[in-house]
Amino acid sequence: MNTANKLTLLRVILIPVFLVVLYLDFPFHMFIALMIFILASVTDFLDGYIARHYNQVTDFGKFMDPLADKVLVMAAMCWFVATARMPAWALVIVLFREFAVTALRLIAAERGRVIAAAWSGKVKTASTMVCICLMLLFRSWQLDAVCVAVIVVTTIYSGIEYFLKNRDVMDWKNM
Incomplete structure (x- = not known):
C-alpha cells in the first residue's frame, strides 16, 4: 500500500x-x-x-x-x-448533490468518459470543510446560519455547473 x-x-x-x-x-x-x-x-x-x-x-x-x-x-x-445546529433540509441538498454528481460520473464512465473535478467542486469542498471547522470551533447561531448558507449555495452552484458542463453525457431522448 x-x-x-x-x-x-x-x-x-x-x-x-x-x-x-x-x-x-x-x-x-x-x-x-x-x-x-x-x-x-x-x-x-x-x-x-x-x-x-x-x-x-x-x-x-x-x-x-x-x-x-x-x-x-x-x-x-x-x-x-x-x-439542531443545521437544518435537515440543508443536509438533504448536500446529499442529493453528491448522489446526483456521482450518478452523472457513473453514466459518463459507462460511456468511456471521465468527469474531472470542477473548480466549483473544489471550492465547495474547501468552503464546506472551513465552515465545518468554524462551526466546531464556535457555537453561534449567526455563524451556523452563515455557514449553512455558504455550504448550500456552493453545493447547489457546483451541482448545477457539473450538469450544465456535462449535459451531453445524459441522453435525454431515451429517458
Missing part, C-alpha cells in the same frame, strides 16, 4: 474517532473533534497531491478518496443536524 492510500485509510479510520469524540461530553471534546477533523481534512489534500505528483494513483485511491471525503463531511453534518 502506497503513501497516498495510507493517508486515505487514515482518514477513514479517523471518521468514527471523530464521531465518538463529538458525542462524548468531556472537557475540550469539541477542540479535540476539531483537531481530528482538520487532520482528516489535511489528509484529503495530501493524499491527492502525493498520488498525482509521485505517480501513486490507484483504483483503490480513486474509489476510497472521494468516498472518505463524503463520509467525513456527512458525518459532521449529521451531527450538526442531530444537535
Whole structure:
C-alpha cells in the first residue's frame, strides 16, 4: 500500500474517532473533534497531491478518496443536524448533490468518459470543510446560519455547473 492510500485509510479510520469524540461530553471534546477533523481534512489534500505528483494513483485511491471525503463531511453534518445546529433540509441538498454528481460520473464512465473535478467542486469542498471547522470551533447561531448558507449555495452552484458542463453525457431522448 502506497503513501497516498495510507493517508486515505487514515482518514477513514479517523471518521468514527471523530464521531465518538463529538458525542462524548468531556472537557475540550469539541477542540479535540476539531483537531481530528482538520487532520482528516489535511489528509484529503495530501493524499491527492502525493498520488498525482509521485505517480501513486490507484483504483483503490480513486474509489476510497472521494468516498472518505463524503463520509467525513456527512458525518459532521449529521451531527450538526442531530444537535439542531443545521437544518435537515440543508443536509438533504448536500446529499442529493453528491448522489446526483456521482450518478452523472457513473453514466459518463459507462460511456468511456471521465468527469474531472470542477473548480466549483473544489471550492465547495474547501468552503464546506472551513465552515465545518468554524462551526466546531464556535457555537453561534449567526455563524451556523452563515455557514449553512455558504455550504448550500456552493453545493447547489457546483451541482448545477457539473450538469450544465456535462449535459451531453445524459441522453435525454431515451429517458
